[in-house]
Every structure is written in structure tokens, then in C-alpha cells.
Amino acid sequence: MSPSELMPIGLFARRCGLTSSALRFYADSGLLPPAEVDPVSGYRFYGADQLARATALRRLREIAMPLAGVEAVLAAPAAEASRLVDAHVAKVVGDASAALRKATAVVSSLGGGPGLPIGALKGPVLADAVEQVLTATAHETRLPVLGGLRLEADPGSLTLTATDRYRLSTRTLVPGTPPGRAWAGTLSGDDLRAAASGIRRSALVRLEAAPHGVWFRTGGREDHYARLLSEEFPDHRQALASLGAVTGRATVSKEPFLRALEEQPGGRVTLRVADRAVHVRPAEGGHPGTALPATTTGTALLIHFDLTTLHPAVSTAIGPELMLDLRGADQAVTIRSADRGDLTTLAMPVRHSRPTTKRPRTG
Structure with a gap:
């Protein structure tokens, strides 16, 4: 490798996210030796082809993997490396759960009464x-x-x-x-x-x-x-109190609604509420979507959501039928059971024409 293709340790450290002292440690441990060492000055140089290994090493250490485990992962084929990482994470989670149980017992012993x-x-x-x-x-x-x-x-x-x-x-x-x-x-x-x-x-x-x-x-x-x-x-009471007036409403069966959301190919969906139906389709088009029978009131409305916002709100709702309280294309939609109102979820839409614009917040 020619000198022009090598990076001094400081530049390589910035590129891979490790400190120079960490690189020296990993070099001495044999995990990441430099490509070359100047015999006179002792300066260490690294190649661009070592960046992937250095980055993987940093990420493994960030999840508290011991050096022996890091070495095994870096030396293993992809499938075995994934298994080793999963096993390590499972151990970390198990240790954390055990620590939480022990901490609970300690707190209980210090409580001094009910x-x-x-x-x-x-x-x-x-x-x-x-x-x-x-x-x-x-x-x-x-x-x-x-x-x-x-x-x-x-x-x-x-x-x-x-x-x-x-x-x-x-x-x-x-x-x-x-x-x-x-x-x-x-x-x-x-x-x-x-x-x-x-x-x-x-x-x-x-x-x-x-x-x-x-x-x-x-x-x-x-x-x-x-x-x-x-x-x-966050001041959720103010968020609830400041909701605009409901201008429309749709009552739709939960399970078909959920399936229609899950069948959408993209991460953003459009709801069109009109003509006694809730139409679910991709926000970007190219898919016919699904028309779900619904009881609707108010004027027709087109509203866009991130799937990660709308799907959990629908999936956790109680009962076979949902009621959507609508306030406009840029206002929160209230999702609740059509016959049991003790669980209420507000879901904020996105502005489809300007996807990078920040969404309004609930609180």
C-alpha cells in the first residue's frame, strides 16, 4: 500500500469514531494493528480498507461486548457473527432484568413501610x-x-x-x-x-x-x-383542551382497517374519508388501496399519516369498531372505541406536500 493511501492515526480515528488512544490499545491487543508503522518515528498509519473493521469494533464495544467476544465476531462468517451478537445482547438484557429485580428487593428492604x-x-x-x-x-x-x-x-x-x-x-x-x-x-x-x-x-x-x-x-x-x-x-391537558372542533366523523371496523394499513407498501399512508367509506392508500400513489365501508359525517377529507404513528393507534384501540374524530388535514385525529371511550389516542398527520416539514406536536 503506497503512503498516499494511508491515513495517520488521528485522521483514521476521526473517520471511524475511535480515539487515538483506543486505536493504540486495539493495536496492542491484536484486534486492529496499523497497516504500517514508521520505523524511525513510530507513527502509526491505517488504510481505508480498515475502516469497516474499525467501525464494527467500535459498535461492538458500544454494546459492552468483551474483547474476546469482539474478536470472535470479527473473525466469524456473517451468520455466525449475527448469532454471537444476538447471544451477547440476550445476556445483557438478562443481566439487566436480574439487576432490576435485585434493585427492587433492595428498595423494598429500605422502604420502611407501606x-x-x-x-x-x-x-x-x-x-x-x-x-x-x-x-x-x-x-x-x-x-x-x-x-x-x-x-x-x-x-x-x-x-x-x-x-x-x-x-x-x-x-x-x-x-x-x-x-x-x-x-x-x-x-x-x-x-x-x-x-x-x-x-x-x-x-x-x-x-x-x-x-x-x-x-x-x-x-x-x-x-x-x-x-x-x-x-x-408534556402539558397533555393543554394539548387536549386546545383541539379544534370536530368537523367530521367516521366509524369503521377495526380489523379490516388494520389489515389495510399493513398491506400498504410504503411508510406513509393516505386516508380519504368520503362517500360512506374510509379509503386507505399509499401516500405516494401507485397502488389502488382499499375502500372500507364506514359511517361518515361531514365533508370529504384527505389526510396523510406516517404508518408508525397510525398503525399503533389503531392496533391498540379497544373493541371491534373505531370512531375517528376529524378536524381537518393538518389537525390531530382522535381514535377511540365506538362503544367504549376509556382509551383515546390522538394521531398527528403529516403535511404530504412538504414531507420534510415538521409536524404539529400534541404537547
């Missing part, structure tokens, strides 16, 4: 509600609160809310045992996902607020704990 009762619900009902609402969360490093679930308790109800700013889901439940007083907090979505299966297997779950989280007491089974998030939750 927390503030904030309601009691049937386990399957609570688990369903948690999983339905959590579909509206998002993992964003800069806004971790968008991965959380807002829990609000008052003497008559427990309300669960989540939003990724382009979708908002909220469900209200009537507890068998009402809370002693009002309480509100935002719980870790990851903790709730880990707890959902255990909650579902419990006939009755009592919720108790602790200083830094909420306990889900299962009465004889393993209790579960969800941490409180400190960041302020």
Missing part, C-alpha cells in the same frame, strides 16, 4: 392499559420523559397517559379501591414493560406511591416497582 395507597385494580385490566398506552412512548436521549407513562390518581379514577409528541394515548380506569387523595407522577416506561407480565398474572394489584416510585403490590406474588422520572411531562 407507601401512599393510590388505588387497586384487577391485574389483567391494569396490564392491558399499561401496554396500550405505552405504545405512544418514544426513546429520545434528550427527552427521556417521552419514554415514561404519566399516572394521575383522583378519588374516582386512575388515568394513564403517554406521548411521543406526534401521538398521545390516554386511558382512564375506575379502581376497585379509590385513592385516599390525589396523586400524580411520571413512571419509567421500561420498568412498567418489565413489570407488565407479572401484573397481568395477579388477580388484584394495589398501587402504592413511594418517594421515588410506585409499588405494584400483587398479594402473594412478586411485587413490582417503577421509578419516577424527574423531568416535567
